[in-house]
Amino acid sequence: MVNSLLYSHLYRWYEANRRILPWRETEDPYCIWLSEVILQQTRVVQGMEYYLRFVSRWRTVEELAAADEAEVLREWQGLGYYSRARNLHKAAQTVVANGWTPFPRTWDDIRALPGIGDYTAGAIASFAYNLPYPAMDGNVYRVVARLLDIDEPFDTTAGKKLFHREIEQLLDRSNPRLFNSAIMEFGALCCTPVLGDNCLTCPLSDVCLAHANGTAELLPVRKPRPKLKDRWLDYHIYVQRTKDNGQWTINTLLRRRENPKDIWYHLYEFPCEELPDDPTAEGGLTAKRSYSASGLTAKQSNSEAVCEFVHVLSHRRLHARFFVHRVKQLPTLPGTFPVAWAELDVYALSRLTLRALDSVSP
Numbered sequence: 001m002v003n004s005l006l007y008s009h010l011y012r013w014y015e016a017n018r019r020i021l022p023w024r025e026t027e028d029p030y031c032i033w034l035s036e037v038i039l040q041q042t043r044v045v046q047g048m049e050y051y052l053r054f055v056s057r058w059r060t061v062e063e064l065a066a067a068d069e070a071e072v073l074r075e076w077q078g079l080g081y082y083s084r085a086r087n088l089h090k091a092a093q094t095v096v097a098n099g100w101t102p103f104p105r106t107w108d109d110i111r112a113l114p115g116i117g118d119y120t121a122g123a124i125a126s127f128a129y130n131l132p133y134p135a136m137d138g139n140v141y142r143v144v145a146r147l148l149d150i151d152e153p154f155d156t157t158a159g160k161k162l163f164h165r166e167i168e169q170l171l172d173r174s175n176p177r178l179f180n181s182a183i184m185e186f187g188a189l190c191c192t193p194v195l196g197d198n199c200l201t202c203p204l205s206d207v208c209l210a211h212a213n214g215t216a217e218l219l220p221v222r223k224p225r226p227k228l229k230d231r232w233l234d235y236h237i238y239v240q241r242t243k244d245n246g247q248w249t250i251n252t253l254l255r256r257r258e259n260p261k262d263i264w265y266h267l268y269e270f271p272c273e274e275l276p277d278d279p280t281a282e283g284g285l286t287a288k289r290s291y292s293a294s295g296l297t298a299k300q301s302n303s304e305a306v307c308e309f310v311h312v313l314s315h316r317r318l319h320a321r322f323f324v325h326r327v328k329q330l331p332t333l334p335g336t337f338p339v340a341w342a343e344l345d346v347y348a349l350s351r352l353t354l355r356a357l358d359s360v361s362p
Ligand code: SF4
Pocket: 143, 146, 147, 190, 191, 192, 195, 198, 199, 202, 203, 204, 205, 208, 210, 211, 216
């Protein structure tokens, strides 16, 4: 392919079609980094709200480094993949500790920060400093697979190397910022997963091998996905009403997840017990089933099954059931602590817990 032809078609399309996104209108590496981390696995509309909140609350990497991890997790609540928020905070502290403020300037230093892979390092290096590194996100893998008609899976080690070699050949070294912005936007808006009639009006159709060979809809190829592992979880929402000086207060129990390998590490949730197998074989969503897990007997608790969800993560399918137990006294359960219901929003709660709260009226 003649690169100059690709650049002229691509850049003309980009000038006419690009979205105005705040992180594409700045060369501030801190803002670009925040946007790239927030936008991983997140739609632009949802990511925009979080991005604007983060940059207004923590205006510099120093301010973010000085925040409590709990505050960062609380601000991240609802975005999922909380390890990204923990790494964001750790990376800010690394930048400050190493004296790299306002932000590292070389690809190697950027790549060495927690939570930053090749893609994010390339995006920051090119968008902030116009350094000649590619930024291969899912959109770019798709465009490259189709332009060059590559039917190797792009998500294997060998596939990544192959695609990386190809994008190095395509990269516009005279303006990597423009090239990366344009090809990413082109993948997001024109060379989309489901193509419809897009190829008919595509400005790159003349240089696209998959279009010429009729294979565009089949690309890119992924490696087979691993089977999801099922887990069954019973959550117990204790509700205690107390009256003090004529005022009613509602209390409950929370616990913090303490396993550093856990995706919800340091997030808060209701007490939970993992069941060894599928409890629905025993009659589905029943409060009775949960008494043993709650530490209560039927007489002690006025219990009710309130909701159940299947929550899918990258490698796990969680079958979660939530039970409300109305009690006179909160039980003593290891690792839990009492919280006023009105203060639940002070804690960073897992998305699953937030979903359940929509169904619970204490
Ligand atoms: S012709 Fe179709 S497959 Fe090829 S780059 Fe354009 S939109 Fe993508």
